[in-house]
Amino acid sequence: MKSSLAKNAIYKVILNVFNLLVPLFVGPYVAGLLTPELYGVYNRVYAEFQVFFIVGAFGIYNYGVREISKVRNDKKRFGSIFTSLFVIGILSNLLVTIFYIGYIILRGNGIDQYVYLVMIIQMVSNVFYIEFVNEAVENYRFIAIKTILIRILYLISIFAFVRKPTDVIIYSVVVSMTVLLNNLASFFYLKRQYKFDFTNVKILCHIMPLIVNLIFTNVELLYGQLDKVLLGAFVSDIAVTEYTLPTTLAGMLSTIPLSLITVAIPRLSKYIGENDRESYINTLKSTCRTYMAILIPMSFGVMVLAKEIMWLYSKDVYTYTYPVLICAALSRIVFGYQSIMTYLVMYVNSMEKKLTVLLFQGGVINCILNFSLILVGNFSALSALITTMIAVLVFIFLSLRYAKNNLDLKGIFITKEIIGYFIIGICFIPISIGVNLLRLGYIWNIVIEIVLCVGLYGFYMIYTKDPLLDVVFRKFRM
Template structure:
């Protein structure tokens, strides 16, 4: 029996609302408690760790989600796939850990980041038990939501107890690892009660090539934002890593909430394609895209207009220099959202990841070249770093869209008025916000006024124009209350 896509979306939104509140609550506290210097050390060490972690996870989440969604009604095949991917994850995790420890010792054993790198090493073992892809493929969003809320609540309490001064950055790194361990082990125990290991028909070789391709395209941030962070820390200053990461975290909080709308549809899209129902696939794809754009464009424009206020509230006065970086990230958020649809909901679910790999590499190396050019002329800053990344990603989505239209022959129109109108409506926020700033001062009142008034304006326009997304949402809510 298929679970309600709308119910799954509500669970996902509830989860991401909670995940929105927690980083804001924890982030505003940790940013002030640790300060720019200590926080920069953790974030720089994390950027190094992320390079090796890519090969530890080995694309199992994205690949496993797609493949499990296609065969989730066959109990034996589910067990075989789960066993195979768990085995691969175990081997890749141990191998990545050994390379990581060697690199950390040879390159940073005499630096203050070395103890933090050792703390993050435990994540390689913890990741072996990461099976959330199974829960999402089975659409167990109720369990995921409840479990995550409990685990993250424990994490928040421990943060306030253990992290109080700039010298507590080791404790902060330990809690990051501990929260990941708790989250993964609970999910693993839950899944193991439903799916047993089956080593009789284990298959490894057939999964290696597609997994390797997934590793590359699903970790595009290695040649994009992760590259920016590493180059800032290595060649400029770890302080500038914080000026880059704080805006990235703010954008990430909002983007995660927005992606709730389309993430829950990926298993369903894969399942529909597995049944060769192209018409239903295209209908769902277009409906989900419109719903996503209806939230993405106003959120991005709002983020741009509130960049200074957002950085001040989230990071404090010490991070106010990061406001222009957040403005640049608002533009990047739109590009990132469009890429997520084109790459994950179309190209990947149609099993054309080999094409994605080529496109990602091409644009990723363009970003690397632009960063190197900026370094040579002493122009490499957090703002220019994210702008070059945005330009590279813009080229990426144009190439993806061209491939989808010309070669995949998917009748998907990205730039049609039905999708782009939300951006034009959101542009009305600019004059409205300017007027509000003439009469309202103070970060909190200004934030509430701009968000509140513009939200009412946006919702009112959608309601008056009888927008399809607004109508669909209201009809769903009304049907729930009438039951």
């Protein structure tokens, strides 16, 4: 039975709201409990491990969503692609794990080595990460229920087993085992419904598209990982935490509107496969407008409350990093447009080659800027994030121009509604300044600013009769 895009988005939003709430409980607890030195070690090791983890994943997830979405009604082709990608995943993760073990031998020592070793559990779990099948067939109900149950278990385990400032190894084990359990649950669930077809396994034809997917589907993560790896190598482990905490916070908040992007990929791929351009344009325009209607005010809201949020989240341990959170909040808008151009425009239209070139150009710019800052002695968590934003802005500008010239996409990405969202978001700044002049303290600042900013934005949406309100009211009446 065909599920609606709105229903899929609801399941995805419920899941992402839950995924937002769990870290908001766990994050402050772990950041306040573990010593800054050990927490810095964990963040630095995890940043380095993520590079191997990403390469091991080999871009299979997003590639699998797109390719299986196109053939989900063709049982034979479905089985062939599903099995082929699973086999490729085994091979890529096995090869990368060998290199990772060699890296541990050369790099690890003391407590670092134990954290590196625990991360191998996540590399093993990568083999069983076939959730892309659930995404492709739009089975978001199972994804939501399964993930929520496992995240509850994760929450309980953190508070039950991570009890001392030195429990960084235990924390690493809990995180890694949660990833493994999540992937195994999906694997066994899918294996009951879809059988492997080893009679028609194809490897070579998928390799080049997967390499391209590996590059562009991880652009934000790879750029961010580069920042963290360089901070750990040239500044300090604590500098990695100063970068990780604010960017993770901003990233968690953006997962809610990001649901619209992820659930739209299979549907847009389907429209393109059917040569239904009108449906593609209408869905793209609606998704872009709705995404920005949520993301822009949320980003400005986090920006004006950055100091209060860092004080509350880190139990005043890392409050001083609030300038990084200000930058990270604004960067979510930049990364929002990057996600739209990457996934909903160029990727679903099979423009991988051009997309790879554009992302490579941005990556080169990011590297040059980072190493320039290192040479002049001004490399920090804040400056690293700024260089990444500049690199992604270059990518957005070039991809927008390319899409307009080759796909005739106009009046979609910058509309009067989106400009209005920006203007109201900017109005949050004088509101915050006025509230701070009252010197009421962090808690009252949070309460009053949220009430005033949400009230202003709500009034604006009603006054302008924003199209999003019609969608929301229509869904509530159904």
